[in-house]
Amino acid sequence: MAKLVCIFFFLLFSWSIHSQDSLSYVSEIIEIESSSYSSDTLNTNTNSILNQLDQSSKGVHQTNGPGLLSTFLIRGLAARHTGIIWNDWSIQSAVNSTYDLSLTPNNFYNMELNMGSSSSGFGNGAFAGVVQLKPNLDNHEIFSVSSQISSIGNFNFASSANVELNNTKLKFGIETSNQNNHYKYLFNRKERTQENADFENHQSFVDLHHQLNVKNKIGINVWHQLAHRSIAPSKTSSYNNDRQKDKNTRVNLFFQNIQNTASHKFSLAYFNENLRYRSNQISESLASSKVYLARQMSRYFFSSNTVLTQIFDLRLDNTEANFFEQIRKQENLGLAIHFSKENLWKHFNIKTKLRADYNSISSFQMSYNLQLERAIHDKLKLHFNTGRSFQNPSYNDLYWPEGGNPNLKTEVIYDNEIGMEYELSNFFLTTNIYYNYVDNWIQWSPQNNNLWSPSNIAKVNSYGFESQLSFQGSTKNFSFSSKLSYSFVRSIILEHKAFDDLIGNQMIYIPNHKINGYVNTSYRNFYLESDISWIGSRFITRDNQNSLDDYSLINVKFYFGNSIEKGSLWQIGTFCNNLMNVDYEVVNFYAMPLRYFGIFLNYKFS
Amino acid sequence: MKNFTLILTLFSALLVLNSCNDDEQMMSTADVYTHGTFVINQGKFGSGTGTISFISNNDNSVSQNIYQENNEGLVLGNVAQSMARVGNRFLITINNSEKVEIINASDFTYENTIEGIAQARYVLALNNDEALITSWGASGTDGKIFKVNTNTATINTTIDVSGGPEKMIAVDDVIYVTNSGGFFRDSIVYLLNETGDAIDSEIVVGDNPSDLVLDANGDVWVLCNGYTDFSDPNQSTNGRLVQLRNGSVVNSFEIGNGSSQLEVSKDGNTLFYMNGGKVYSHDINNTSLSSTIIYEGFFYGMGVNPFNGNIYLADAVDFDSNGNVVILDEDGEIIETLEVGIIPGEFLFED
Numbered sequence A: 001m002a003k004l005v006c007i008f009f010f011l012l013f014s015w016s017i018h019s020q021d022s023l024s025y026v027s028e029i030i031e032i033e034s035s036s037y038s039s040d041t042l043n044t045n046t047n048s049i050l051n052q053l054d055q056s057s058k059g060v061h062q063t064n065g066p067g068l069l070s071t072f073l074i075r076g077l078a079a080r081h082t083g084i085i086w087n088d089w090s091i092q093s094a095v096n097s098t099y100d101l102s103l104t105p106n107n108f109y110n111m112e113l114n115m116g117s118s119s120s121g122f123g124n125g126a127f128a129g130v131v132q133l134k135p136n137l138d139n140h141e142i143f144s145v146s147s148q149i150s151s152i153g154n155f156n157f158a159s160s161a162n163v164e165l166n167n168t169k170l171k172f173g174i175e176t177s178n179q180n181n182h183y184k185y186l187f188n189r190k191e192r193t194q195e196n197a198d199f200e201n202h203q204s205f206v207d208l209h210h211q212l213n214v215k216n217k218i219g220i221n222v223w224h225q226l227a228h229r230s231i232a233p234s235k236t237s238s239y240n241n242d243r244q245k246d247k248n249t250r251v252n253l254f255f256q257n258i259q260n261t262a263s264h265k266f267s268l269a270y271f272n273e274n275l276r277y278r279s280n281q282i283s284e285s286l287a288s289s290k291v292y293l294a295r296q297m298s299r300y301f302f303s304s305n306t307v308l309t310q311i312f313d314l315r316l317d318n319t320e321a322n323f324f325e326q327i328r329k330q331e332n333l334g335l336a337i338h339f340s341k342e343n344l345w346k347h348f349n350i351k352t353k354l355r356a357d358y359n360s361i362s363s364f365q366m367s368y369n370l371q372l373e374r375a376i377h378d379k380l381k382l383h384f385n386t387g388r389s390f391q392n393p394s395y396n397d398l399y400w401p402e403g404g405n406p407n408l409k410t411e412v413i414y415d416n417e418i419g420m421e422y423e424l425s426n427f428f429l430t431t432n433i434y435y436n437y438v439d440n441w442i443q444w445s446p447q448n449n450n451l452w453s454p455s456n457i458a459k460v461n462s463y464g465f466e467s468q469l470s471f472q473g474s475t476k477n478f479s480f481s482s483k484l485s486y487s488f489v490r491s492i493i494l495e496h497k498a499f500d501d502l503i504g505n506q507m508i509y510i511p512n513h514k515i516n517g518y519v520n521t522s523y524r525n526f527y528l529e530s531d532i533s534w535i536g537s538r539f540i541t542r543d544n545q546n547s548l549d550d551y552s553l554i555n556v557k558f559y560f561g562n563s564i565e566k567g568s569l570w571q572i573g574t575f576c577n578n579l580m581n582v583d584y585e586v587v588n589f590y591a592m593p594l595r596y597f598g599i600f601l602n603y604k605f606s
Numbered sequence B: 001m002k003n004f005t006l007i008l009t010l011f012s013a014l015l016v017l018n019s020c021n022d023d024e025q026m027m028s029t030a031d032v033y034t035h036g037t038f039v040i041n042q043g044k045f046g047s048g049t050g051t052i053s054f055i056s057n058n059d060n061s062v063s064q065n066i067y068q069e070n071n072e073g074l075v076l077g078n079v080a081q082s083m084a085r086v087g088n089r090f091l092i093t094i095n096n097s098e099k100v101e102i103i104n105a106s107d108f109t110y111e112n113t114i115e116g117i118a119q120a121r122y123v124l125a126l127n128n129d130e131a132l133i134t135s136w137g138a139s140g141t142d143g144k145i146f147k148v149n150t151n152t153a154t155i156n157t158t159i160d161v162s163g164g165p166e167k168m169i170a171v172d173d174v175i176y177v178t179n180s181g182g183f184f185r186d187s188i189v190y191l192l193n194e195t196g197d198a199i200d201s202e203i204v205v206g207d208n209p210s211d212l213v214l215d216a217n218g219d220v221w222v223l224c225n226g227y228t229d230f231s232d233p234n235q236s237t238n239g240r241l242v243q244l245r246n247g248s249v250v251n252s253f254e255i256g257n258g259s260s261q262l263e264v265s266k267d268g269n270t271l272f273y274m275n276g277g278k279v280y281s282h283d284i285n286n287t288s289l290s291s292t293i294i295y296e297g298f299f300y301g302m303g304v305n306p307f308n309g310n311i312y313l314a315d316a317v318d319f320d321s322n323g324n325v326v327i328l329d330e331d332g333e334i335i336e337t338l339e340v341g342i343i344p345g346e347f348l349f350e351d
Helices: A002-016 A049-055 A395-399 B002-032 B066-070
Strands: A038-042 A059-063 A070-074 A082-086 A110-115 A129-134 A143-150 A154-164 A168-179 A184-187 A190-193 A199-211 A216-230 A243-258 A262-278 A285-303 A306-321 A328-345 A348-359 A363-377 A380-391 A411-424 A427-446 A452-474 A478-496 A513-523 A526-535 A551-565 A568-577 A596-605 B036-041 B051-056 B080-086 B089-094 B099-104 B110-115 B120-125 B130-135 B144-149 B154-160 B165-171 B174-179 B188-192 B199-204 B209-214 B220-224 B239-245 B248-255 B260-264 B270-275 B278-283 B292-296 B301-304 B311-315 B322-328 B334-342 B344-350
Touching: A049 A059, A049 A070, A049 A110, A049 A526, A070 A082, A070 A110, A328 A395, B036 B080, B036 B311, B036 B334, B051 B066, B051 B080, B051 B334, B080 B120, B080 B130, B080 B344, B089 B120, B089 B130, B099 B120, B120 B165, B130 B165, B130 B174, B174 B209, B174 B220, B188 B209, B209 B260, B220 B260, B239 B270, B260 B301, B270 B301, B292 B311, B301 B344, B311 B344, B322 B344
Parallel strands: A082 A129, B165 B209
Antiparallel strands: A038 A110, A059 A070, A110 A129, A143 A154, A143 A596, A154 A168, A168 A199, A184 A190, A199 A216, A216 A243, A243 A262, A262 A285, A285 A306, A306 A328, A328 A348, A348 A363, A363 A380, A380 A411, A411 A427, A427 A452, A452 A478, A478 A513, A513 A526, A526 A551, A551 A568, A568 A596, B036 B051, B036 B344, B080 B089, B089 B099, B099 B110, B120 B130, B130 B144, B144 B154, B165 B174, B174 B188, B188 B199, B209 B220, B220 B239, B239 B248, B260 B270, B270 B278, B278 B292, B301 B311, B311 B322, B322 B334
8 A cells, every 4th residue: 555655756746746736726637538338427515415306206225214224226226336436436336246335425425327337437336327425516605504304303414615726625614413213114014113214313524625737636525424223123023222333534535737738647645434333132243344546547638539548457356244255355456448439420430448357356347338429410319329337246245254255256247228318498308228148146045945145146137217307497486397207127037046947037126117296486685496206116025925005105395595695505404205195115114204394404605 | 752762772783793793703703713723924034023823624724923913913022932832821932032921821911021031942842821032131141940930021040051952941940951051162061950940960872962852661861962064074073962861971972063953753752853954863772873864855944743643744844934834744745835035933722
């Protein structure tokens, strides 16, 4: 690690020594482009990340309830197949390949959903799509504070400040939530109160970018988190006193050099991720991962419309867990070439990505992506996307002491998508059709000795259709915006090595149909937002004999927003989640809240 | 007015007839559950609910989810471990929910719940109103044997034992209780007094005794699973089939590690147990182990119908989908395979 730091600073100063031109802040940060054509940017300003995920029709927000495990399933695939990217680095756990989205900050980062596989950019784990957490230093808010309290005993507070000097931008903040999650739910015809899902989450953030000179910039991103919670059991189980503690620190350093025809970025990152789980049956599970990362990325501009990007990255994972016999390590080397050319022919754009990864456990993997875009006219665009991505097995898959399978192969996906974007006046329509083929699907199942063990048991095919219609309009005092989206997905088992009967069945917890609607209206300084979602029925057993009922939810928010002086904004309002008091389950027998209310207060000074 | 009276009379008659039909249906529903086999399906581990399937003796037809069906959608909880008749009631142990449900045996409707029995395992009826229930305790190490009153759904006495008390059997005035060690290791069979209030003595048998049956000679046979050490397989031990007579060991046969599910034939002369994907039989009068393989396949549970001698094997399939019950005759020939609920584990046979 020390060598890497030395190399980083050597490169930093050798690049920055050139010029001492007059300084001005250049906001552009070179980022890895996802291979996705279909993206949603979530507005984190007035809503929680998890509520926003509920509103996206392009995936399924899978949760055991507020404060508990939350994941996002994209296009009919599994939770582990959704990559979570922070500052271009994957933060999925090497222990179990998943990331719990309930740990995600609500206010500090912009969140972007990218559908479709992206291993050709991010490497391992960007399998079905990625959720990107991106720093936001360009919102011109000097100071902001937001707080929320709800009738289920939850209190959230966030505050951040931006400091901008000639050549430096600094954003820092805290976010803290103290959630009792004492919500009402129904079980066995009785109304009960959830009492075992308390969740405390304290986070602090620093994003600092410093322009060394007109060409060179350095930056640091820090995200520290400490979370404690009770793990509420299912409605069918008794109180179990299980508790989990997450302590994570993530640091990213970068140096960026921008020339006339090329730009270069060197990044170093360090993650320290700790998880402790205590229960009656398992005395204590401890896992501690130290991850060291380094990346060099260069982007060459051959002309105004021809760009070549080259990426080289290195990742060292080092995990110590009291349930593994020894410290588990893996090294990964990745090399990628991305090429894009606009107007290859008239109104025809092309992007290609190729990446090779060598992993010390899972050996060699190639990933690629080809994206074609054709503008039929300035209102209509068509696109085609095809690629190959991969997902390595997790440490638990490989080394779990009673059943881990060190011979697992890497999961592979071949994904294809065609789609269109059409704009007409105030309407905007997007439509995608996709077809995915997954090989070496890993599934845990009981072996002959009744011990559970993972194996590459199936081939899976997921295909579907996504469409979204947006509308925006306004008059002098009145504004209106809305979105209506629909998704259809079939995710079926093509081949199963253990149980032929499962072939042709839909994967569990994947609804065939999902509809979302969102309406935002304002009159003068009064705002009304409402989102409506309908989730179709979902099979909960692999034989497709048992299913959960469909459900629909309506959440509403009403607030007053007023600029009391130039550059400052107050928002005060109230919200109601599950307005129709629907008794529903996202995961079978996990309690979800009936109707509850809250109030919030936001202040922003720009 | 005449017409109105006529219509009213016809309508009333229709209502009466209709209500008679309902009564008949309810009666016939109750009758169905008295001649057949209850299959106790554990349900998905961790977050599912146990269910009860009923296989009719008449035509081997299966009624699924009979608890939900007869209780307006109520669910049992996680995990349904076992079921036993105590007088006019059924007791179903729900181990992860730390409770025992009391069910009216005539119509399978919910009556009451005994709370606070952590990891409840098995039930032994003492009389029409009282039963013993074994419990592993919350941690799996603080085992207990509870004596409960089913009229009041209360616990009368509690006996502390070491970890993992399992099945029980009453022979004359002695109650035998296997003590499996739960998640760990033990080798004890407890002998309780006739009323189930106290431990009289204990017998050391083999590692992790879990199952026991009474044979035709009045001897008690105990199946020991053997101890399994996942971290160091060299420390694992073989199972044992132990014959007890008057509270003493008279025979002990070594069987494979991981053996389970001891059952006895209708005439009490043959023992059945499972190990390594095979169902073995042993003649009780043999002085050496007569391990004849009667059927091959991995099964999660086994029962022998004491009324017709058929052997019932529970196939949990992938532990996620509905399971199957394979019914064999006494010679091991398949009679039928039937689909039941998720993770079938235990059987209760009703005449």
